[in-house]
Amino acid sequence: MAVKNAGIRDVAQLAGVSVTTVSHVLNETPHTRVSEDTRERVRHAAKTLGYGPNRMAQALRTNRSGLIGLLSEEIATTPHAGRIILGAQNAAREHDLTLVIINTEREADGTSHREDVQALIDRQVDAVLYATMYHRTVSLPPNLQGIPAVLIDSTDRAGIVPAVVPDEVGGAVAAVAHLVEAGHTRIGFLNNDDDVPATHLRLAGYRRVLEENGIPFDERLVLSAPSETLPGYGLAREMLGRSDRPTALFCYNDRMAMGAYRAAAELGLDIPRDLSVVGFDNQELIAANLFPGLTTVALPHYEMGAWAVETLVRLLHDDADPRRLSDEPTLLDCPLVVRDSVAAPRTD
């Protein structure tokens, strides 16, 4: 802890008032009338002494720690967690809240999450943010019941806690529409083969755009595999090796797109001249460093982090009914990030 700083009574003494007055002035306590003159004296004294309230004393007294816990899976694996943390942290700062972070194992055995939540509760956090690393449905640890909570990038199986997730359909629509606008009608989709929401929702977005543009759905243009580079490569080889190969590829994520780049290179296909490619996730390390730069869809991790904190604040402050907020998970926009991997199809 810092050096023995000035306390509220020092301020009171210097300003020649009581501690009550200091407290009232500095906290701008409502329904309390203090002359503007006194207020000024107090504020001046506080500044002179470099006074800042002792948060621990405040917390003890008010039963509010000002701490909010972020339980995050696999902080270390992707930059996604970083974006969530950043968004949450910035929003928290706005509300004078402090973010404490606990890393947790993915999915684990369930008791692990329970213990992590408990660790947070034991540390007197006012509320908890529960973030998963990819969009899915989870069962919450039971001890999360007693405390305000918001889910990030996942939805509560029981539907009792507010949640925010990416608008996967919207993102896929943006990606495929971009391809259609460029003139493509034969658009392949390299999909994930996991049974997670994104798999189904991105496919739904793909189909919707085709439908809206009167392009018949061709199931031969949709291939699935694990969402990694190598399987993406394999799928792309397969689809691009056909005589009636598509002129554009929508990939489940940037890693699969990276595999598609390699397949295209091996087949002598130039991106974007011979083949347009759109990815998903906007992992800078891949998307910006591929050549040509990969046009892709960004996941709103920063925004989800910020939204979650704002929602928590509302829960804490207005004492709003969480059920109201948790009827439907909130969808956040997945904007298209245009780089250089899309062009009109060749016409020769």
Add this chain to the structure above:
Amino acid sequence: MAVKNAGIRDVAQLAGVSVTTVSHVLNETPHTRVSEDTRERVRHAAKTLGYGPNRMAQALRTNRSGLIGLLSEEIATTPHAGRIILGAQNAAREHDLTLVIINTEREADGTSHREDVQALIDRQVDAVLYATMYHRTVSLPPNLQGIPAVLIDSTDRAGIVPAVVPDEVGGAVAAVAHLVEAGHTRIGFLNNDDDVPATHLRLAGYRRVLEENGIPFDERLVLSAPSETLPGYGLAREMLGRSDRPTALFCYNDRMAMGAYRAAAELGLDIPRDLSVVGFDNQELIAANLFPGLTTVALPHYEMGAWAVETLVRLLHDDADPRRLSDEPTLLDCPLVVRDSVAAPRTD
């Protein structure tokens, strides 16, 4: 804050002892003799009630918050910050410390860092971790003086605060030695052109290995450019286009290596048959997804985070002299991560 939990007096009452005894038993206060019988009763009562101490009250009383602040640059940009956070968080948990995180702008104008440090101090953190996103020398905000601090991935210009940085030379030595062991003697180095420690230290490691193996240093084999994919590509094109091109490339980082991969592909050079490549940083997203997998050197971010917390704990606990610890920054190992981009040079 959580539900109105049991307090120490509840435990005392249930165990039929005073709060003093409960405190002594639960904290295992030294020099205090309580009969084993009583201890057992107290522990049992505590467990029965699910008692956990109120951290805020403890903090207020002991003047120790148990909070340690991590000031980190650009949390969102790379997974590196995630590794630091993870290492710090795990070490913190071991010592029953809680990590609070503040993101800060890179370098900024200096006052920004000052304010961020102040925000942490205002929140009663017991100590602060100051992490930069790449290895460099910094001037610390003045308000960091009053509080135990440790630097991660940077060194203090004034040399007054303990610091931990990667062993860049050792990492480069491992990388180049790996190449030499594979049989290479013409090894190109695509270096960064920024004036940062890593630039000079990795070059030093490169030279040391050559020297130790009696390989003459050829300055034409060292090219510099910004440490990004595109410049890396340019450098590789240049060096690999020569008739006496090297048989192996050591790259300043994985992004430059990614550029080298493209150059090699364009020149019809197969990796690793015609060209071996080693990177630096071990950015999974790149290194593991490139084809073939990139052999590279890992930065010890996790370990630095953990080391920093351990050091902080020693500072806090043993009240050790920080000057002792800060004479020389501690170097942590940069281990080689072998994948598939290195082979013996062609002999035809």
Add this chain to the structure above:
DNA sequence: TTGAAAGCGCTAACAT
């Protein structure tokens, strides 16, 4: 071997 009580710095109910 155990307990009573003061007090950490603050907020807020109640007095004036």
Add this chain to the structure above:
DNA sequence: ATGTTAGCGCTTTCAA
């Protein structure tokens, strides 16, 4: 319009 004071839950000195 401003002040007095109890008490948040705990640790720790001192006494028994």
